[in-house]
Amino acid sequence: MSNLSTTSDDILACARSLIVAGGYNGFSYADIADVVGIRKASIHHHFPSKVDLVRTLVARHRQNAEAGLANLERQVSDPLEQLRSYTGYWQACIADASAPFCVCALLASQLPVLPEEVGLEVRAHFRSLSAWLTSVLERGSRHGQLQLASTPRAEAEVFMATVHGAMLSARAYGDPKMFGVVTGPLLERLASHGHDRDERRPI
Amino acid sequence: MSNLSTTSDDILACARSLIVAGGYNGFSYADIADVVGIRKASIHHHFPSKVDLVRTLVARHRQNAEAGLANLERQVSDPLEQLRSYTGYWQACIADASAPFCVCALLASQLPVLPEEVGLEVRAHFRSLSAWLTSVLERGSRHGQLQLASTPRAEAEVFMATVHGAMLSARAYGDPKMFGVVTGPLLERLASHGHDRDERRPI
């Protein structure tokens, strides 16, 4: 009924928040032990090495993300609304400080010093997210709901990069609203509503 | 005539490349000592503590950046060309791997675990860069050379965030060209040439 073992989940959750705060080298087993209320050695029982821990964490994050996006596909059909939901999700995570950064984005910034196995998982997340965004944009463009300036793939990369940059700016300014300031125009631009925003073309 | 002491500069240069690779906790005095060819203790002579070292590094980076942008203002008058120069600079740095990431952007991603003094310098860089971009966009908009969808300030934040996201994507994909894939459309969109790109408005 209940979780088989919440301890390993607690460890993962704690590791995630610590990584989100300071990256791969920004936390230690001792840090986790303090928060979870367990000894260092007990963590090694669940995750023999730090690489195991982080690799598992990233892999699970990726699975959750893919499942969440698949669920979004089912619940929301409009491409623009899907994109809004995606940015809205992060806006909420940042606003309530529950996850003020994507763990994969943060780890990606340290790719050169990441253990290879972790790096592979991180790259996989980027490819996965990019593929989903590409499909959403492609569909939105085909149905005339979204206005793309270039190929769906290129627009997907722009979208993803902008979202990541928005996270960084929100953190740098210490202002969660900055995420919306950056991602808002991104969505507006893609929306091709009947009303022209401020293009005010003559005639 | 020559530099008073290149050693401290060597230390800073080495620290920069190490931080760009792995962040604040991604390098140690021992790493620098190995590369520069001196002992750990000698580094402490130039920079008593790690905080001193990184704070100096970021402060200098910020000064160099401000000087570079001021110089750009003198050499190039067209706002769009100024933005192109800015992104082109980073495109080159990433392509030749001389500085595949902005040290301030990388440190900003770890702000929660950064020593306060370092964090202040990092935030200052964000404000400084944002201010410059705002002024360029404002001028470009006033002269009708750039087409803004919202206020210069908001567009500046979008621009900065997109550039940072582009750096991240280039690193995640291991492909320097990805930086251009993301920043190219950004510049295209701001350029308000006579030819409408693919808006193809009816009539």
Add this chain to the structure above:
DNA sequence: CACACCCTACCTTCTGATAGGGTGTCCGTC
């Protein structure tokens, strides 16, 4: 019994930092 789980105790290596001594160079005074 076997196994999952957590513990104490310990190890090795790295980390940032300090103490103190050895060079060399510049500079003022005799």
Add this chain to the structure above:
DNA sequence: GACGGACACCCTATCAGAAGGTAGGGTGTG
């Protein structure tokens, strides 16, 4: 010009603590 302090620079030696990890034993439960 000689002398000696002041200082910049780099060294060896050493430290306390944190890092990731191991060994092995004590519980419980199926």
